[in-house]
Amino acid sequence: MHPLQAPDITQATAVAAVDLVKVYGTGDTAVRALDGVTVGFARAQFTAIMGPSGSGKSTLMHCLAGLDTATSGRALLGGTDLTAQSDRVLTKVRRERIGFVFQSFNLLPQLTAEQNILLPLELAGRSAERGLLQHLTESLGLTGRLTHRPGELSGGQQQRVAVARALVSRPEVVFADEPTGNLDSRSGAEVLTFLRNSVRELGQTVVMVTHDPGAAAYADRVVMLADGRIAGELHDPDHGSIAAALQELGARR
Numbered sequence: 669m670h671p672l673q674a675p676d677i678t679q680a681t682a683v684a685a686v687d688l689v690k691v692y693g694t695g696d697t698a699v700r701a702l703d704g705v706t707v708g709f710a711r712a713q714f715t716a717i718m719g720p721s722g723s724g725k726s727t728l729m730h731c732l733a734g735l736d737t738a739t740s741g742r743a744l745l746g747g748t749d750l751t752a753q754s755d756r757v758l759t760k761v762r763r764e765r766i767g768f769v770f771q772s773f774n775l776l777p778q779l780t781a782e783q784n785i786l787l788p789l790e791l792a793g794r795s796a797e798r799g800l801l802q803h804l805t806e807s808l809g810l811t812g813r814l815t816h817r818p819g820e821l822s823g824g825q826q827q828r829v830a831v832a833r834a835l836v837s838r839p840e841v842v843f844a845d846e847p848t849g850n851l852d853s854r855s856g857a858e859v860l861t862f863l864r865n866s867v868r869e870l871g872q873t874v875v876m877v878t879h880d881p882g883a884a885a886y887a888d889r890v891v892m893l894a895d896g897r898i899a900g901e902l903h904d905p906d907h908g909s910i911a912a913a914l915q916e917l918g919a920r921r
């Protein structure tokens with residue numbers, strides 16, 4: 669595992685944390701979930717964030733996505749420091765500049781697949797880029813499913829709808845939180861392959877939190893967290909190098 673280089677924050681950086689600290693609670697019960705994290709995520713790259721349970725993966729993602737506020741430091745999305753924004757601005761940033769894929773799909777049950785996919789764009793008062801909705805639905809194998817409601821779809825299909833929803837607005841970054849956690853291995857592989865292709869073919873930036881070395885092996889880079897700090901990174905990882913790095917982290921603790 670390589671030590672992480674301090675990031676040069678340039679035009680090529682989609683999102684970055686700079687000396688990010690997050691403390692939950694106060695006094696004796698305070699938990700330092702992030703303890704000075706500095707890391708950059710390059711545009712058009714697929715990065716996985718890994719680390720032991722409680723190492724701060726979700727907290728980092730939530731701070732970078734404007735879902736949680738940091739205690740100190742900066743969370744930068746493009747040129748915007750999210751830590752300096754009001755709730756109203758953060759809501760707009762999440763809606764217009766970020767795509768989300770959650771473990772539990774988070775589709776609205778009363779809307780069809782197509783309505784779910786287009787909802788964030790509608791809320792932002794925008795329409796889909798020409799041809800993109802068709803490209804996404806075709807490549808995700810959803811063409812015959814667009815009029816179905818989530819209850820009429822399998823878990824894999826629901827997650828593919830969620831992926832289309834995250835990508836259709838061409839966000840600056842897609843954050844995926846354990847996107848394959850509720851899927852069988854075949855459906856999980858389909859979702860991961862598609863995310864990887866979206867990076868290669870559409871230039872999408874994807875940051876994914878996962879516990880699964882097999883899922884992380886689809887990424888271009890793996891960033892390891894331990895005890896709220898960056899513990900190292902891997903480039904062009906495979907299952908074996910990721911498993912070895914996790915084992916090394918476990919042995920260090």
Ligand SMILES: Nc1ncnc2c1ncn2[C@@H]1O[C@H](COP(=O)(O)OP(=O)(O)OP(=O)(O)O)[C@@H](O)[C@H]1O
Nearest residue numbers: 692693699701719720721722723724725726727728
């Ligand atoms: N809302 C909260 N209130 C208090 N403590 C919290 C809160 N959220 C997270 N924590 C604590 O912060 C630390 C980091 O949690 P976080 O969920 O970011 O870790 P994680 O690496 O995503 O864990 P897991 O892999 O188990 O999901 C943990 O000690 C956790 O208990």
